[in-house]
Amino acid sequence: AQSVTQLGSHVSVSEGALVLLRCNYSSSVPPYLFWYVQYPNQGLQLLLKYTSAATLVKGINGFEAEFKKSETSFHLTKPSAHMSDAAEYFCAVKGSGFQKLVFGTGTRLLVSP
Amino acid sequence: GAVVSQHPSWVICKSGTSVKIECRSLDFQATTMFWYRQFPKQSLMLMATSNEGSKATYEQGVEKDKFLINHASLTLSTLTVTSAHPEDSSFYICSAQLNTGELFFGEGSRLTVL
Numbered sequence: 080a081q082s083v084t085q086l087g088s089h090v091s092v093s094e095g096a097l098v099l100l101r102c103n104y105s106s107s108v109p110p111y112l113f114w115y116v117q118y119p120n121q122g123l124q125l126l127l128k129y130t131s132a133a134t135l136v137k138g139i140n141g142f143e144a145e146f147k148k149s150e151t152s153f154h155l156t157k158p159s160a161h162m163s164d165a166a167e168y169f170c171a172v173k174g175s176g177f178q179k180l181v182f183g184t185g186t187r188l189l190v191s192p
Numbered sequence: 193g194a195v196v197s198q199h200p201s202w203v204i205c206k207s208g209t210s211v212k213i214e215c216r217s218l219d220f221q222a223t224t225m226f227w228y229r230q231f232p233k234q235s236l237m238l239m240a241t242s243n244e245g246s247k248a249t250y251e252q253g254v255e256k257d258k259f260l261i262n263h264a265s266l267t268l269s270t271l272t273v274t275s276a277h278p279e280d281s282s283f284y285i286c287s288a289q290l291n292t293g294e295l296f297f298g299e300g301s302r303l304t305v306l
Binding site: 115120121122123124125169175177179180181182183184185187 | 196198224226233234235236238241283285287289293295296297298299300302
């Protein structure tokens, strides 16, 4: 079975500061890992995904994440936060390309001027 | 990327009525679609897996007779909330799966039951 744990239900940063959203996974097989962003009253948009290729994954809007097997982590980072980055972020895992996706509890990113 | 559309985006209904939510893959065919439920400020919980031409597979604890799912074509899955009650009020999101396994999500449908 697969699961993800997102540390911190809320993360606050100033505009221009580094963004770090934490995600640790548990999987009995090599995982597929994802980060999604959700704006209020909207669906989910894929930021990036790890599917056993390069461990450093670059996504949209300047986000990237690094798969670290030894730490079972897949933390999301962005060098400089923008006001428009304020949203809910979900880490998700599945055991293969066709298994169901399991979501973390989400982290709300707050960006202050 | 592929587009998945949900309709309606918002729906308000009276207690005891039934509500149908549609999920369409606009530019690809999806043999598998998924339905999720999201309570305020919480994560997405998978309700069921919808397979074209066959019965949906429901997650544990989800009432099959309450949440009827029909996947009649490769581009359309519907979720019908039958005899809705206020506790069914929630944000419902669907996703459609490409033949590569990649998922694309709809915009979500907010149901409010009075």
